Amino acid sequence: MEATILLCDAAEAINGKLYILGGGWSVSGPMPHPSALAMKLDVPWNDANRPIEVLIELFDADGQPYAVQDAFGNQQPLKVPMQIEVGRPPGLPHGTPLDATLAFSVPPLIYRPGQRYTWRLTIDGESKEHWQVGFTTRQVPPS
Numbered sequence: 001m002e003a004t005i006l007l008c009d010a011a012e013a014i015n016g017k018l019y020i021l022g023g024g025w026s027v028s029g030p031m032p033h034p035s036a037l038a039m040k041l042d043v044p045w046n047d048a049n050r051p052i053e054v055l056i057e058l059f060d061a062d063g064q065p066y067a068v069q070d071a072f073g074n075q076q077p078l079k080v081p082m083q084i085e086v087g088r089p090p091g092l093p094h095g096t097p098l099d100a101t102l103a104f105s106v107p108p109l110i111y112r113p114g115q116r117y118t119w120r121l122t123i124d125g126e127s128k129e130h131w132q133v134g135f136t137t138r139q140v141p142p143s
Helices: none
Strands: 002-008 010-014 017-021 035-043 052-060 067-069 075-077 079-084 098-106 116-123 132-137
Touching: 002 010, 002 017, 002 116, 002 132, 010 035, 017 035, 017 098, 035 052, 035 116, 052 098, 079 098
Parallel strands: none
Antiparallel strands: 002 035, 010 017, 010 098, 035 098, 052 079, 052 116, 067 075, 116 132
């Protein structure tokens, strides 16, 4: 399995295509703002028609999970688990890799200024170094 992940201002996955606005940035903030992740998975022929576990997590520069407050006021690591299944369309030549597109919006989060953060993609329990996308937050301008 292969994957491409991109930071953007907004994204949607519709009918197997990604619609991306403001994609490809790596510096953000310092003020909170909405953002999104757009992903394209290349699913091997033999992995079609079965559930595929997908997980997106946010980490700080020290490799620690970024925590958000849950509905009960507890701090929880920011994780987005998903399950997808890609079917083979009729007439597709045997062995052809299949496309899967995913997009999700990230609400405005408070990041520490001048820090590095990384979104990490895991598929079926496996993560590769290039299945990550990082960004740096700007310093707060002097007043």
